[in-house]
Amino acid sequence: MNQEEIEQRLWQNLHKWSLQKKTMNPEALRMAGVDVQQRREKDDFYPTPPAATQALLDREKFDGQIYECACGDGAMSEVLIENGYDVYSSDLINRGYGETGIDFLKTEKPFDNIITNPPFKLGPDFVLHSFKLARKKIAFFGKLNFLEGQRRRKKIFNLKKLKKVYVFSGRVSFTKRGATKSAGGLISFAWYVFDQNYNGLPQIDWI
Numbered sequence: 001m002n003q004e005e006i007e008q009r010l011w012q013n014l015h016k017w018s019l020q021k022k023t024m025n026p027e028a029l030r031m032a033g034v035d036v037q038q039r040r041e042k043d044d045f046y047p048t049p050p051a052a053t054q055a056l057l058d059r060e061k062f063d064g065q066i067y068e069c070a071c072g073d074g075a076m077s078e079v080l081i082e083n084g085y086d087v088y089s090s091d092l093i094n095r096g097y098g099e100t101g102i103d104f105l106k107t108e109k110p111f112d113n114i115i116t117n118p119p120f121k122l123g124p125d126f127v128l129h130s131f132k133l134a135r136k137k138i139a140f141f142g143k144l145n146f147l148e149g150q151r152r153r154k155k156i157f158n159l160k161k162l163k164k165v166y167v168f169s170g171r172v173s174f175t176k177r178g179a180t181k182s183a184g185g186l187i188s189f190a191w192y193v194f195d196q197n198y199n200g201l202p203q204i205d206w207i
Contacts, residue, residue, distance in 0.1 A: 045072055045093070045095070045119075046117070046174050047072050047073055047075040047076075047174070048072075048075050048076045048117040048141055049075070049172060049173060049174060050075065050078070050079050052141060052168070052172055052189070052191075053075075053076045053079040053080065053115075053141075054079055054083075055166070055168075055191070055207045056115070056139060056141075056166065056191045056193075057079070057080070057083050059164075059166060059205070059207075060137070060139065060164070060191075060193055062085065062112070062113045062115070062136070062137055062139075063112065063113075063136060064086075064111075064112025064113060064135070064136060065085075065086045065087070065088060065111055065112045065113070066080055066085050066086065066087045066088070066111070066112070066113045066114070066115050067087075067088050067089075067090075067111035067113065067114045067115075067116075067133070067134075068080065068087055068088070068089045068090070068098070068114075068115055068116050069090055069091075069102075069104040069107070069114060069116050069118075069126070069130075070091055070092075070104065070116045070117060070118050070119065070126070071089035071090060071091045071095075071097055071098040071116075072091060072093075072095050072097065072117075073095045073096060073097050074089060074095075074096075074097035074098065076115065076116065076117060076141075077089040077097065077098065080115065088111070090102035090104070090107075092104070104118075104126065104129065105122075105125055105126070105129050107129070107133065108133075109133070110133050110134070110135060111133055111134060111135070112134070112135050112136050112137075113134060113135075113136050113137045113138065113139070114130045114133065114134045114137075114138045114139070115137075115138075115139040115140075116139075116140060116141070117140070117141040117142070118140065118142070120142070120143065123140065123142050123143075123146055124146075124151070124152055124155070124156065126140065127140060127156055127192075127194070128155060128156065130194070131159070131161070131194075131196070134194075134196060135196060136195070136196055136197070137193060137194065137195055137196070138161075138193070138194040138195075138196075139191055139192065139193045139194075140191070140192045140194075141189065141190075141191055141192075142189065142190065142192060143187055143188065143189060143190075144167060144187075144188035144189060144190050145188075146190070146192065147165070160198070160199050160200055160201065161194045161195060161196060161198055161199075162192060162193075162194050162198075162202040163193050163194060163195040163198045163200070163202060163203065164191075164192075164193040164202060164203050164204075164205065165190050165191070165192055165193075165202050165203070165204045165205070166190055166191040166193070166205050166206070166207050167188070167190045167204065167205070167206050167207065168188065168189050168190060168206075168207045169206050169207060171186070171187075171188070171189075172189045191207075
């Protein structure tokens with residue numbers, strides 16, 4: 001059982017317990033990745049809140065073009081553009097934004113920077129492939145527990161390209177498709193900033 005399966009099993013068990021005890025909000029459980037029918041969002045599609053993207057840009061500057069390789073409905077790309085960046089957006093799934101039908105893990109075209117919120121279960125694969133494409137910086141929005149795991153340490157963190165980790169002090173609120181309001185999640189998130197020209201241990205800061 002891999003890390004993703006372990007995590008999903010944990011949330012399912014917690015969900016069952018909470019329904020019995022009636023001590024947790026079902027909507028909060030849904031935003032954590034499990035709803036009352038125990039279904040995840042299709043293709044792990046959770047649009048990044050604009051405030052989360054802006055928080056990164058308030059702390060990091062990027063030189064050159066940016067590739068948003070899991071653009072979804074354009075939530076992150078639009079914030080990048082509003083901040084004056086030249087952005088190329090693509091996604092495997094057509095959600096009405098960017099160039100679609102593009103499998104990032106098969107992409108070979110280099111870019112200056114890559115900024116994205118990848119499908120949770122494909123996070124490590126996206127990071128590793130980004131190392132092959134990005135000339136400068138790579139910024140990934142992901143769960144805080146991305147720092148865990150022997151495989152990730154060996155294949156990703158031991159390369160010493162991770163320069164900054166920006167941890168969200170509060171829970172990030174996501175708005176699901178079709179929802180009229182956002183809901184706070186139960187999972188901690190962070191921005192992971194890799195630098196191709198960096199060789200050292202990461203620094204941690206809080207948002």
